[in-house]
Amino acid sequence: MKRLIVISLFLLSACASNKAQIIPNWPAAPADLQEPVPDLTPLAPEQRNLSDLIENSNENYTQYYILKEKFEGWQNWYNTQQKIWQGLQ
Amino acid sequence: MFTFIVNHLLGNIPTWVWPFAAGGGLAVFVIAGIASHIQPVRIYALIAKPIAFIVFVLGVFFYGGAGVIAIQQQQLQEAQQKTQLAEQAAADATKQLSDALAANEHLVKGRGYGVTQIITKDKAKIDADCKKINDDAWEDYNRAVKNSGSKIPGPKK
Numbered sequence: 001m002k003r004l005i006v007i008s009l010f011l012l013s014a015c016a017s018n019k020a021q022i023i024p025n026w027p028a029a030p031a032d033l034q035e036p037v038p039d040l041t042p043l044a045p046e047q048r049n050l051s052d053l054i055e056n057s058n059e060n061y062t063q064y065y066i067l068k069e070k071f072e073g074w075q076n077w078y079n080t081q082q083k084i085w086q087g088l089q
Numbered sequence: 090m091f092t093f094i095v096n097h098l099l100g101n102i103p104t105w106v107w108p109f110a111a112g113g114g115l116a117v118f119v120i121a122g123i124a125s126h127i128q129p130v131r132i133y134a135l136i137a138k139p140i141a142f143i144v145f146v147l148g149v150f151f152y153g154g155a156g157v158i159a160i161q162q163q164q165l166q167e168a169q170q171k172t173q174l175a176e177q178a179a180a181d182a183t184k185q186l187s188d189a190l191a192a193n194e195h196l197v198k199g200r201g202y203g204v205t206q207i208i209t210k211d212k213a214k215i216d217a218d219c220k221k222i223n224d225d226a227w228e229d230y231n232r233a234v235k236n237s238g239s240k241i242p243g244p245k246k
Contacts (some may be wrong), residue, residue, distance in 0.1 A: 022165070024172040027179040030187035032194070039164060042231040050219040051212040052228060060234065062201030067195045073186055080182045084175050 024088060029083060033073055036064065097156055104155040111148025118139035 040060045043053060118141040125136035208215070222230075228240065 022168045024176050024179075027176070027183055030108055030190060032187060032190045040234045042234045043227055048221045048227065049212075049216045050222055051208060051215040053222055053226075054215060055205060055208050056230075056234075058201060058204045062197060062204075065197040065201070066194055067193045069190060069197060073190045077183065077186050080186070081179055084179050084182065087177050088171060 024085075029077055030073070032078065033070055036068065095151075098156050098157055099151060102151075104159075107148050107155055108150035111145050111150070111152060114141045114143070114145030114148055118145055123236070 040063060041056060043056050047053070047056065117137055121134040121138040121141055124130045125138065216233070232238075232240070
């Protein structure tokens with residue numbers, strides 16, 4: 001009986017297995033999101049009119065909205081990739 | 090070392106060998122058990138019996154191992170398929186986002202350009218009430234633009 005138990009345990013060792021797992025390549029983020037962030041544009045010394053200031057503000061606000069799009073793009077990209085990645089677990 | 094030998098044997102010997110070995114080993118074991126009662130062949134039976142038992146055990150062991158490897162290979166194939174699909178989905182999502190980003194950026198720039206046009210059109214009216222902005226206003230504005238706590242060298246001479 002003892003021998004049978006030992007033999008059974010020995011046979012069971014062949015059943016030890018690791019779950020097959022493949023790690024997918026983490027995708028590269030869109031190139032637009034990896035561009036360096038530009039600085040806001042200050043007023044040049046010769047720009048002294050109120051219209052210059054408003055124009056400059058418009059330029060900087062446009063820059064902000066572009067960066068806002070990019071920031072939301074990052075969030076969107078990350079959340080999407082995370083969902084896809086979690087689907088693999 | 091044990092794992093290496095097992096994997097090596099399982100990888101190089103066809104799977105069908107193992108049930109044959111187990112069946113053959115068991116048959117020889119039973120026959121040797123009977124033969125051990127027959128005097129002329131008793132000595133051979135006594136030698137064959139433990140060998141047949143070992144062959145039987147090894148046959149069962151490796152047949153089980155081959156089964157596990159087959160399951161693992163199937164799991165691996167499924168995982169590879171799943172990964173390929175996920176990688177494709179990730180690439181599609183990235184492309185979709187990249188296109189949406191480019192379109193939105195274009196829209197934002199277009200709106201900014203529209204505002205610039207309006208400012209240019211209203212330039213004379215805007216500057217009529219305030220011909221020149223104050224030096225401090227200029228400095229403070231640039232300080233805000235540069236997010237700087239220190240004094241920005243202004244246009245003042």
